[in-house]
Amino acid sequence: MKNSELDNLIICHKCHTLHEKVPLEEGKKALCTQCNIVLYQNDKYMIDKTLALVITAFISLIVAFQFTIVTININGLEQSLNLSSLFVVIVEHKQYIVGIMLLFLIVIFPFVILISMFFLLLYMKLGKAEYLVRRLLILLAHIRPWSMVDIFFISLLVAMVKLFDVAQIELGVSFAAFIFTLFLDAIITKNISFYELWEHHDKIYGTNNA
């Protein structure tokens, strides 16, 4: 089979069913016949929309890390938890490896991902910096699975549920910001796939020098 023929086929990344690609009207989506997920779409505002979501997610993540997540009150003893107090506790207990892992998985990687997405989409929109865009796409494919803000948040929920009987728990601003960030992240992931980003890349910069 020639490359051009292969280009007309698309595999569902969820159920691995093979589909033939057909041209789509503006604003339409092609769904997998087996599991209904979006295979590809024709939306000329996709990059702009995703760019707006990425900027919002970035601000929301800063808010999530800046303020109090929860305030725990056990018999009048009150303790506010935010990201920096969490790291202070970790250092006090000399759990440096846990601290470094946490720093990478919930702070550095998520921010690197959002910043990379921002520049990637911005340069794609401008049709500039082809080399950088390609590097960012490769970088993102590698580090995306290593953002664990969602797992951190779920662990926090589990810990809170365990404290319900013994403590009074008050939710802070960051708690809402975490939910908002994860919600935005889910929309971004659903909106645009790596496959589509590469498609956009090829459309904008051409495939001849890839």
Ligand SMILES: [Zn+2]
């Ligand atoms: Zn499928």
